[in-house]
Amino acid sequence: ENTAEGKIYKAIFEELSLLENQQEIKKEFPKEIIHRRNTGYAVDEFLTSDLFGGTEPTINVAKFLSGSEGTLAFSTSMTMQLDNLPPAESIMVCAHFTSINESLLATVTAMQHNLYNCELMDKTILDCTKSNREQSKNRFFLQGDPEAVLMLEVSGDTIEAAEKLADLLITDLKQHDFGYHHAKVYGKDISKVHSLRKAGLGLLGNMIGDKKAVACIEDTAVALEDLPSYIEEFTEIMDKYQQNAVYYAHAGAGELHLRPILNLKKKEDVVLFRKITTETAELVKKYKGSFSGEHGDGIVRAEFIPLMIGAQNYQLLRRIKKAFDPNNVFNKGKITDAFAMDESLRYEVDRKEPIIETIQDFSDNEGILKLAEKCNGSGDCRKPVEAG
Template sequence: MKKDLRFERLRKELEGDLYTDTTQRILYATDASAYREVPVAVTRPKCTGDIKKIIAYARNEGLSVIPRGAGTSLAGQVVGPGIIMDVSRYMNRILEFNGEEHWIKVEPGVVLGDMNKYLAPFHLQFGPETSTANRCCMGGMLGNNSCGLHSLLHGSVRDHIIELEAILSDGSEATFREMTSDEFHDKCEGDPGLLETKIYSNLREILSDPLNADQIRREFPHPLLKRRNNGYALDVLLETDPFTGNGKKINICRLLAGSEGTLSFTTSMKLNLVEIPEQKTGLVCAHFSSLQDAVRANIIALKHKPAAIELIDDYILNCTKDNIEQNKNRFFVKGEPKIVLLIEILRDTIEEIDATASALESELRGAGFGYHFPLYTGSEEISKVWELRKAGLGVLLNIAGRKKSVQVIEDTAVLPDLFPEYIFDFERILDKYGLSCAYYAHIATGELHLSPLLDLKDPNDIRIFHSLAGDVAHLVKKYRGSLSGEHGDGRLRGEFIPLMLGQHNYELLKQVKHVWDPHNIFNPGKITDTPSITDNLRYPTEKRKRIPGTTFHFPEEEGLLYAVEKCSGSGDCRKSSLMGGTMCPTFMATKDEDKSTRARANILREYLTRSEKKNRFDHDEIYRVMDLCLSCKACKSECPSNVDVAKFKAEFLQHYYDSHRVPWRTLLIAYLPRLSLIGIRVRLITNMVTDSSLFKRIVGFSVRRRVPSLSKTTLSGWHRRRKEQDKEIRDLKGTVCLFADEFTEFNESDIGIRTIM
């Protein structure tokens, strides 16, 4: 009780929101990873002052804070037992923009896609573009050091962060930016009582030590590898003027990129922008019969200076066949290719694109690689192909059976020239475990997303999950690659950082963490002191639960529960109205997590797997989250996993009403056509009653909602009276069928009449 009172006092001090109820805590217990930890509270700060108060509260109470944007992280970065700070709801403003100097200053909750929409009229964009661009937040991109499809051209967030403002663990504010050596040393010699001074001084001490420098250069991933996100970027800071005399200014922002919110809490960031290419675009969709042919073809394709090369395999292509949205984007696929490489070409003219594509095809065919090389230059066609590629993770959850595509070794990166040998060794590891694997990749920059098929409810597969991760970590180390190319370490890969970077360097990372955050407030258990990757997995491993007696047919192997678990948490349902599409209208209107498709799947899964009640649907928490679902079915078509929440809601309500009486509101809507048939006989009285506040309160409607009034006549009645005239029209014009639903029949018959007239 005392703890609740303390939270109550904090709630009153905040301008934003604070929740400690079970529902909100469950909804923020997962992200797009395989992990689940229920936080002690959820906050949605509105300003820097709120963030300071929450950090101070956490420090005083011995709690932690976990920064969160859209919650699309794949490695469990935003899962934890502390206080969630969701910046996506309020801290999502564009603060300043300078088109001439090509920079923009934003709060961490700004969505990448929305920001690029804002920049488009100025012919500018933020370079790194992730597949989650329509919902991911800039704070999350900074925390993960995200890359994207065009990292060959634009690199990662680390390459574009100019300056950031942050709250340190003691509540003080700091601004990090590019500095000369003299400015850096001045910072190191500042007030020794300031945490900021200690941070700079510690970095100088670590990176000035020749032994440390040697170990960093020896053990960190290869410096030519563009995608490398293991640990803190000490290797990047080392190669600057204060430590090498190379004239390159130091910027601590580059250390914070990829730090996963474990060192400070970012309140704003100043970002470099790039011009939108005015060149023409072509996309070659090269088909291959084997993975080895494709990875060797990638090396050849790189010589032709492409803007991007992406790899998708037959697992993904086959999954798109049954996906309503992505099936329309398969027009470029011929036959049953094992692999397709999407090779984007930017040139000044279409003729140059044609020439490059022709030369590329000729060289690949000459080397014996590939059998079909269609070229597309239309923007609509190219956009559809990229949409299919971006849907890769989601559609993989449509694979039938208990074993599903699992994120565990999905973020490895090695130099592209080493890919053929690396893939050969990797397939030997898969053979060792008898596993199948889906491949999709940013192959131009050495990033390979490998998704083995495992059942994380099966204790044996969980053991494989762990040992497979260890085997692949050793393999990546052999090729001096990075276990994380863009998705970050999080809960998933932190355990293997001592192996990947060496124990000496790992101790340096722990030292950095301790100096920045001595009380372990910021997102503990990520990067350093990470628990085992098998701790706190999303699914219980006890006896499997099947939901008996469902009203609808769920053909999946484990019925309704399996269908619900197809939601990966990728957050496609969190896109804004600016991004197009329909899913999810209630989230678009409110920006609240509990109004999203993902939330409805999460709350249903939680109680179906963990409820102790005989009727596991009998929970008001599920009812409240499901209540605002409009049953529009947008999720069934737009969700890459085809999650059908409208069907789930109908199934849930049937079971819920088995334990509770059906509300008057529901009965009224269900029998509306019959009631309207009676009410229209005394239309004026009916309209007066249904429009009254008393009626709305009794039935359960909001008093602010307008109940549709009954029309003067029904559509069918009007049509019968005009039967002869309608016959003449039918004879002259042919037959038109008009479906008259109950609203057109009783409430808006004038629309139907005008349509017929």
């Protein structure tokens, strides 16, 4: 049909019918086994269709639009597919480790146990919760001072079934000599541990001073079996730049929210901002991973898309963008023809910090300005009590 929709389907069909394009996508895109892969546009999802050599009888453009960050279309309504609820009874095993690497090696073993959750908190995150009045109460399961904790949740139709699964998991971890303590958490206490993990990112913003845990490489994902080696090499990059990174989030999915701690008010750290991002992108590419697992590309990562998927595939994305949005009005610069990641930053580099006199004492945060700079834009301070 000679409609906007018809032209889009025609463009997709013509592009992906070319064997050369299919081969290039398979060669350069992240491994299919990585569920959280959101680099560029999901043209690799189209290759599952029997139109392009796959086995699916249709093409699902919704999968393609997911993660496109509003650069292709404006959605007026959506039909959602829901997952089944987990079994009624759950137990969380909180495994304590003396190193990040040990926890990631343990993740590979733990994920063979049909877990419903596998999340990681490192010492930096855990230490942030010590001085938080609300979250300090949720540290009840901790023993000692672990470098990392894996939150491993099993579920069964009865508590007895869940107990068996938890015991099998703990036995397996111990047989592999993974972890020094394996706390079992039950019932409503599980949500307290989840709350501790979820609070972690916000609490990172409470770091006093100009150094902050910076979002630039916080969305990388690799295949689970590659995760320990990937993190080992990533740590070498951090050590080279004398950086202590934060390790946080979805270990079971091969995705960690890694954040270097930088002062983006200083020129040397802005330079590091780019160097660390570039070298991490190259490392992710080495493992055929995804530089954007779930957060999307945006300004901070979009300029690395050609590196991640190859120049030929990048030009394919540009042509598809033009088919969807010929006048380039939808959120431009966020995936194709991207802005530079180190321009338009929040702070003017090497500026002289203003001194703001206040009646109240904000010295515990080094002044009211640095207190305001803790804001991460999440809007939690504006939530009504009813929102929870």
